[in-house]
Amino acid sequence: MSTDYTTIRWKLMNKPKTLTKKDIVALTDLITEKLGYEAPDKPPKAPKKKKESKGRKQATPKDDPYQEVFKRSPNQGGAITPKYIVIHDSYGSHDGTRAWILDDASNVSYHYLIDSKGNRTQFVADRKRAWHAGKSKWKGKTGLNGTSIGVAFWGNTYERTPNTKEIDSCARKCIYLMKKFNIGIDGILTHAMIAPGRKTDTSPETHEKVLAKVRKLLGD
């Protein structure tokens, strides 16, 4: 599904009133990519806002023992077809990160954030664009926000290794997404891999732990 920017451009120049909501979302996505919206590499400060509700509980596969809630982030764009999973460090505390993603001033979002018990919050639907990758490139294609799902551990994984539950939860979510979108294990990337020289998250040790767990759960 490719966007017909030529037609959108023509409408914009000649008959802007004929722009559909879909056209506007496509234009916004283009601008967002240009602005390089992505997850930051310094600890996010929790905005001083009233406490957000926890979110809506959502179903997970039978063999996934973790709880998952959906709490919509305002920081998101149009439809995507996921081909990759990008693992991040949030650099902040779990709650600070969560508040940051829910704040429309941050221009940041992941699809999923994992807490210390392995429970997850989903902020952006799997088929919608979250703003986590920024200027990025993989296999010759740029702008990974348009083709990937962002999954974050809280904190800095060079300073704290995520515990067994966090790794297990991440691996199970990866497997769910791999099956849903026909992604291979080589499609599980890190922010560092798609933005080398600019980003260092997630630590290779953490990435390898997730991959090892995925392989084990899949029986490879």
Ligand SMILES: [Zn+2]
């Ligand atoms: Zn990152």
